Amino acid sequence: MATKKAETQSPQKSELKPQNTNGAKSASVSAQTATAANGNNSTPPIGKNPYGIPDWRLEQLPFHIESDWADGEYRYKVVGDTTVPAPPLRPSKYLTKEKTIEIYRYMLINRRMEESLERLYKQSKVIGGLYLSLGQEACSVASAYALGQDDWLAPMIRNQGSMVVKGFRPRDTMMQYMAKGGSPTHGRESGSHYGDHKKLNVVAPISHLGDSISVVAGVALGARLQGKNIACLAFIGDGGQSTGPTYEGFNFAAVQKLGVVLIVEHNLWAYSTPVELQFACKDLADRSIGYGVPGVIIDGTDANQVYDATHEAVQRAYRGEGASFIEAKLMRMKGHAMHDPAVYVPVEVKEYWKRRDPILRMEKYLLEREWATQKQIDAIQSEVEKYMDEERTYAEESPMPDASEVGKDVYCDNAVEIGLKYGPVKVHNANESRKLTESSAPGHYK
Amino acid sequence: MAPVTYLEAIRQGLWEEMERDSSVLVMGEDVGVYGGAFKVTEGFVHRFGTERVVDTPISEMAITSAVYGASLTGLRPVGEFQFMDFISSAHSQIVQVLAKSNYRWGAPAPLVLRGPSGGGVSGGPFHSQNPEMFYVHTPGLKVIAPATARDAKGLIKAAIRDNNPVLFFEHKFLYRRVKEELPEEDYIVEIGKARLDREGKDLSVITYGAMLYVAQEAAEILAKEGIQIEIVDLRTLLPLDNEAIRKTVEKTNRVIILHEDTKTGGLAGEIAAIINEEAFDSLDAPIVRITSMDAPVPFSPPLEKAFLPKVEDVVREARRLIKY
Numbered sequence: 020m021a022t023k024k025a026e027t028q029s030p031q032k033s034e035l036k037p038q039n040t041n042g043a044k045s046a047s048v049s050a051q052t053a054t055a056a057n058g059n060n061s062t063p064p065i066g067k068n069p070y071g072i073p074d075w076r077l078e079q080l081p082f083h084i085e086s087d088w089a090d091g092e093y094r095y096k097v098v099g100d101t102t103v104p105a106p107p108l109r110p111s112k113y114l115t116k117e118k119t120i121e122i123y124r125y126m127l128i129n130r131r132m133e134e135s136l137e138r139l140y141k142q143s144k145v146i147g148g149l150y151l152s153l154g155q156e157a158c159s160v161a162s163a164y165a166l167g168q169d170d171w172l173a174p175m176i177r178n179q180g181s182m183v184v185k186g187f188r189p190r191d192t193m194m195q196y197m198a199k200g201g202s203p204t205h206g207r208e209s210g211s212h213y214g215d216h217k218k219l220n221v222v223a224p225i226s227h228l229g230d231s232i233s234v235v236a237g238v239a240l241g242a243r244l245q246g247k248n249i250a251c252l253a254f255i256g257d258g259g260q261s262t263g264p265t266y267e268g269f270n271f272a273a274v275q276k277l278g279v280v281l282i283v284e285h286n287l288w289a290y291s292t293p294v295e296l297q298f299a300c301k302d303l304a305d306r307s308i309g310y311g312v313p314g315v316i317i318d319g320t321d322a323n324q325v326y327d328a329t330h331e332a333v334q335r336a337y338r339g340e341g342a343s344f345i346e347a348k349l350m351r352m353k354g355h356a357m358h359d360p361a362v363y364v365p366v367e368v369k370e371y372w373k374r375r376d377p378i379l380r381m382e383k384y385l386l387e388r389e390w391a392t393q394k395q396i397d398a399i400q401s402e403v404e405k406y407m408d409e410e411r412t413y414a415e416e417s418p419m420p421d422a423s424e425v426g427k428d429v430y431c432d433n434a435v436e437i438g439l440k441y442g443p444v445k446v447h448n449a450n451e452s453r454k455l456t457e458s459s460a461p462g463h464y465k
Numbered sequence: 466m467a468p469v470t471y472l473e474a475i476r477q478g479l480w481e482e483m484e485r486d487s488s489v490l491v492m493g494e495d496v497g498v499y500g501g502a503f504k505v506t507e508g509f510v511h512r513f514g515t516e517r518v519v520d521t522p523i524s525e526m527a528i529t530s531a532v533y534g535a536s537l538t539g540l541r542p543v544g545e546f547q548f549m550d551f552i553s554s555a556h557s558q559i560v561q562v563l564a565k566s567n568y569r570w571g572a573p574a575p576l577v578l579r580g581p582s583g584g585g586v587s588g589g590p591f592h593s594q595n596p597e598m599f600y601v602h603t604p605g606l607k608v609i610a611p612a613t614a615r616d617a618k619g620l621i622k623a624a625i626r627d628n629n630p631v632l633f634f635e636h637k638f639l640y641r642r643v644k645e646e647l648p649e650e651d652y653i654v655e656i657g658k659a660r661l662d663r664e665g666k667d668l669s670v671i672t673y674g675a676m677l678y679v680a681q682e683a684a685e686i687l688a689k690e691g692i693q694i695e696i697v698d699l700r701t702l703l704p705l706d707n708e709a710i711r712k713t714v715e716k717t718n719r720v721i722i723l724h725e726d727t728k729t730g731g732l733a734g735e736i737a738a739i740i741n742e743e744a745f746d747s748l749d750a751p752i753v754r755i756t757s758m759d760a761p762v763p764f765s766p767p768l769e770k771a772f773l774p775k776v777e778d779v780v781r782e783a784r785r786l787i788k789y
Contacts, residue, residue, distance in 0.1 A: 237534020267527035431573035449514035
């Protein structure tokens with residue numbers, strides 16, 4: 020049914036299709052690409068959007084989605100050109116060859132982990148839903164890579180790659196999805212809903228969108244009170260940023276000058292709803308002006324842009340200058356969860372983004388810069404595949420939780436010692452000689 | 466020692482904990498220079514500084530989550546709701562983020578969320594509510610509602626020292642109306658323990674918050690008729706002191722449950738179920754609930770007076786139960 024509609028609706032369709040099928044590998048390198056790659060570190064200039072927000076991308080999205088009636092059915096259609104080839108990566112200002120290759124490896128781990136999970140899902144070994152991040156690996160990985168050990172991460176459900184960068188293992192996410200007793204939450208929670216407040220500094224995501232932003236604002240406030248300016252990387256989607264908690268949380272971080280780095284993953288679809296039905300502005304980074312924090316627009320499928328923008332925001336956090344807003348434009352290449360084949364997304368949109376596969380683009384960048392040979396890339400891939408097999412085997416062998424464990428740890432025992440994470444409290448402006456005196460002022464009601 | 470009001474008792478408790486432990490801080494709307502809408506934190510900013518007395522935007526959900534985030538770094542923050550009515554704006558954060566934290570991912574949340582609740586001051590529908598039951602129904606939280614100055618101080622200190630998210634419902638009608646002498650030494654009141662406020666053998670009134678004083682007045686009137694009322698002040702609503710409930714029912718065999726919150730889904734229903742499960746054989750009369758009516762809290766004094774439980778309601782029902 021979808022093909023029939025597509026054929027009748029778009030006269031361009033027949034022209035588009037042959038070009039689209041080849042994907043990124045056959046996309047010709049544009050003039051701009053060649054200059055950037057050959058000139059090694061010659062970086063293309065940074066543009067600005069109509070509100071003066073820096074836009075680091077090497078291309079603008081050349082189409083948008085409109086709703087339409089066709090053949091008696093209501094559906095989404097593409098307006099604009101989807102045939103444009105992918106640009107190269109913007110060379111990083113900060114990443115060395117070694118770091119770039121490490122980011123590439125993490126992106127591969129991210130993808131192979133999710134491919135393993137997809138197979139486990141099809142084998143009915145995954146309990147409940149499975150949420151994948153195909154096409155978003157650069158955004159998850161390269162951003163978290165810019166964090167230090169003391170920094171915090173507040174991922175969303177798809178940022179499973181960022182959790183690996185922060186120190187969790189693929190087996191952790193796999194055991195979570197299989198509801199195993201050995202999973203970080205011992206079977207109490209699902210999927211990427213886990214974290215670690217002691218060592219890895221990752222807030223367990225919750226399903227309510229935007230709630231983690233003010234949580235990490237509080238974490239940054241707590242660290243600052245203990246004499247340390249940390250960075251807290253929080254993710255939100257284009258859909259999630261429509262919620263009230265997003266506004267309250269990020270405004271709180273902005274006004275308190277807390278080092279919250281908010282990455283808005285503008286992945287074009289909120290479950291099945293296109294962004295055109297989520298907000299009226301074109302660039303979500305426009306909102307940074309209203310928050311009073313620096314904002315930037317980046318290509319979320321370009322790991323270099325993701326790393327550089329996050330790195331600069333993290334350094335700003337360390338300097339105590341406050342929060343930053345990064346809008347990463349990218350595409351959720353799978354449905355909301357495995358049950359959802361995302362038929363609402365027009366085919367040509369998927370084809371456009373397939374050419375912007377973050378991993379293929381990074382491979383190309385490594386090869387063109389002569390930072391890796393095909394042989395080295397192949398070796399990394401085999402190593403990651405072997406690693407993933409071991410992780411999957413471990414996860415599959417983990418036992419299911421014992422039913423007698425239910426109801427444990429609803430409360431924390433008061434015998435547990437909770438220590439300060441970053442050191443003693445340091446206050447700069449207290450008057451210790453002051454004594455408590457009886458309140459004399461009138462209260463709100465008698 | 467001069468008697469201390471309920472309000473001053475809370476102020477003392479907070480102040481002493483902040484002096485004792487530098488990991489304690491307060492956050493909320495207007496808590497700094499202004500000292501809070503009810504002056505609970507008056508003067509705190511001068512003693513402890515702006516880093517430990519944090520004025521926030523009008524953002525209850527952000528205050529709640531930020532308090533929680535700070536607790537993840539080992540601090541013991543106290544968040545203030547200007548009125549407990551506004552706790553509804555932070556409902557999702559409390560029941561989803563805070564309450565489930567230790568269970569979901571082993572992250573304890575040693576924090577307190579406090580503020581004034583309750584009616585009797587013509588505050589109208591949004592400044593008079595008793596929203597405690599939404600949270601009594603949420604595993605992972607502790608819920609406290611002190612009725613006396615001594616308990617308010619001892620419990621706020623215990624709440625701050627507790628490793629779990631504690632919701633602390635102060636009663637604004639009591640702030641400057643009740644006072645008593647407090648112990649000079651540092652003391653806490655254990656969370657989860659009810660207090661026998663008055664001993665009697667004929668009928669128990671189980672209550673909490675400002676209704677304690679309604680029960681006391683009724684008990685004085687009934688005493689003149691030879692009816693000896695026992696009063697149990699719950700103090701902590703979650704976890705409930707089931708043993709104290711069972712004991713008083715076993716002793717008097719007749720029970721009135723009295724609270725200012727509305728009837729349907731109120732704590733009285735839960736207590737009645739506990740009595741049914743644990744002390745059914747001790748009952749000589751039906752369990753009676755005296756509560757506010759199932760309506761929003763009205764503004765105008767004659768309406769609010771009609772809405773709230775009254776001394777005569779307790780006296781009337783007690784007489785009826787004694788004859789049953």
